[in-house]
Amino acid sequence: MVEKVIPIRLDEGKGLKPSIPGQLMAMNTSTQDTRGRPLRDLRISVTDRCNFRCTYCMPKEIFDKDYPYLSHDELLSFEEITRLTTIFASLGVEKIRLTGGEPLLRKNLEVLIEMLAKIRTTADQPLDLTLTTNGSILRKKAVSLKAAGLHRLTISLDGLNDDIFKKMNDVDFPVADVLDGIAAAKEAGFANLKVNMVVKKGTNDQEIIGMAKHFKGSGVTLRFIEFMDVGSSNGWDMTQVLPSQEVADRINAIFPIEPMEANYPGEVAQRWRYLDGSGEIGFISSVTQTFCHECTRARISTDGQLYLCLFANEGFDFKTLLRSGRSDLEIANAIMSTWAGRSDHYSEIRGSNTIGSNSSRKVEMSYIGG
Ligand code: SAM
Ligand code: SF4
Ligand code: SF4
Secondary structure (H helix, E strand, O other): OOOOOOOOOOOOOOOEOOOOOOOOOOOOOOOEOOOOOEOOEEEEEOOOOOOOOOOOOOOOOOOOOOOOOOOHHHOOOHHHHHHHHHHHHHOOOOEEEEEOOOHHHOOOHHHHHHHHHOOEOOOOOEOEEEEEEOOOOHHHHHHHHHHHOOOEEEEEOOOOOHHHHHHHHOOOOOHHHHHHHHHHHHHOOOOOOEEEEEEEOOOOHHHHHHHHHHHOOOOOEEEEEEOOOOOOOOOOOHHHEOOHHHHHHHHHOOOOEEEOOOOOOOOOOEEEEEOOOOOEEEEEOOOOOOOHHHOOEEEEOOOOEEEOOOOOOOOEEHHHHHOOOOOHHHHHHHHHHHHHOOOOOHHHHHHHHOOOOOOOOOOOHHHHOO
């Protein structure tokens, strides 16, 4: 039984106030944090709602009918998201991931994608525009997402066994419909699809080999994610984490694999390939092999708070700034000075405050996006 907690969500005007320096620097300035990490990717949560109740993310007991979801006017509008993204792009951001909650539940999301697809990086290239979804309504949406200009898609799927998957999504959603969503994405022309599987020891680790076998040779890259202690409500403890190395060992015993080079610095997934040439798999090992030292990622919550770390317990209130008549240059400078002060490296110090418990209060993943 998960203990009932009061969710952390920032009410209007309660976030940290971003500071605008007296001396403004020009846009197109790249900035580094206190650990020398540049700002390169931005995850934008477009809704805090979801049609699943994955036990590790939005457990039913907490995300029930009384949960205080954000109201429409609390959300950043498409114009506000586009303005903010344009400013982030001018500061060196190249990659945008839309997430949530379930991003495909945000009404007219394709309109936002069309707006974001027009933004250019400092190298005058389009942004790398991608989205993570539970796949439940992908069959309906795949063609329109592609037409709107979305480049890439990641679909979450925690197993092929219906009983196990239904127990994890906790809304009785069948595996077949997610697989059909993946097929629809392929038909719509999305290449290099990725599938994310959160591995919870004792819950779905028996699905690892079946998942590997299913996606091997399909052109879809399967990535195994270690169950993380995000938020304050998923009852995390270390005994439910299956280290990626063990997942790799289990796969290697049946389908031999070898490590590959990263695509780019800061790539979160470690890449491996099958020795028989039938494709690659990935491991996201946020618990056992931390990658904070090259974390170049910021997150914008559904209501416009800037979070510098997935495990932060406070965000910087950029929504109020956006709605206060400040110029793009002033907002860009506020982002630069916020990033310049960043020292977060939670995964590297996790052991010192949460191992064995889930004591510290952190924002929920469905609110800032995974
Ligand atoms: N609803 C979409 C989905 O499920 O793909 C997007 C949002 S979801 C928060 C993004 C990713 O975070 C999913 O792949 C999900 O499996 C992962 N995730 C959520 N809670 C997690 C946890 N406690 N540990 C590891 N991954 C988690
Ligand atoms: Fe919803 Fe995604 Fe969280 Fe599952 S992981 S509850 S699908 S937001
Ligand atoms: Fe980045 Fe925070 Fe995750 Fe470390 S713990 S990789 S700083 S988001």
